Amino acid sequence: SYVLTQPPSVSVAPGQTARITCGGNNIGSKSVHWYQQKPGQAPVLVVYDDSDWPSGIPERFSGSNSGNTATLTISRVEAGDEADYYCQVWDASSDHYVFGTGTKVTVL
């Protein structure tokens, strides 16, 4: 089955840039989506199709995808960005939907 690997944690100071990676075999050939989840809440879509924003999501959130790594970048990090982040793809070979292992972003 297809596996997506994320770093367990990323720490960043306010105003700086956080980068969260999502590794998978030839992930660049798939569409990658990213979710933010705060404690006790359901996940929220923050980036879809590698680099597009849903309405209401600030442009500080951006994405890229190439080769074996997709990346979510959070610019000008704010305290309210502290959350868990998950990447997600649809694996056509198995018709399964796959989530990454998740990354906890801590704002110092």
Place this chain on the structure above:
Amino acid sequence: QVQLVESGGGVVQPGRSLRLSCAASGFTFINYAMHWVRQAPGKGLEWVGLISYDGRNEYYADSVKGRFTISRDNSKNTLSLQMNSLRAEDTAVYYCVREAILTGYYNYWGQGTLVTVSS
């Protein structure tokens, strides 16, 4: 506005069954594939399975295949998850999730319902 409201969670003994429901409103239910996603306490998200917009096709994660069944009633705008032969590792918050049409991503989630499998 789009609303997805899960119900039916609770404590159940290993080996027993439980049925979850999801009431959908605020959109044309029949147009959308629907999924269940779960999250064990303190763990990450895990896709459980999906049902196509018309109910003709179902797909399941290997961890639940043969034990869980997803169904829908498009006349009542409801989604269901029948869980049989429950195990301790099925303990999780279960989310009802709407997939944006033919996109592969989720734009609406319910608030989740907790299932605890314990003797």
